[in-house]
Amino acid sequence: MLIIPLKDGENIERALKRYKRKFDRTGARKALYERKQFEKPSVVKRAQVQKAQYIQRLRDQESI
Incomplete structure (x- = not known):
């Protein structure tokens, strides 16, 4: 279970975003x-x- 402590005066939208x-x-x-x-x-x-092949191709193209 996740627990998100609310800070003093914190907006509920901000706390929800953190959650x-x-x-x-x-x-x-x-x-x-x-x-x-x-x-x-x-x-x-x-x-x-x-996925590894795709990433390797991207890195090879970047080094050219």
Whole structure:
């Protein structure tokens, strides 16, 4: 459970924004999605390899 202490005179909108940011950093949304949608390990590994290849191509183009 996330706890966001309110500071004296703090706007509720600002506190809500801090809560959302903290929630995103915990990775809870991603974990929920991964549990909901199963992917085979081979598909996950293939996606990781493709992402690494894409990033490598970007870095190679940048160095030229």
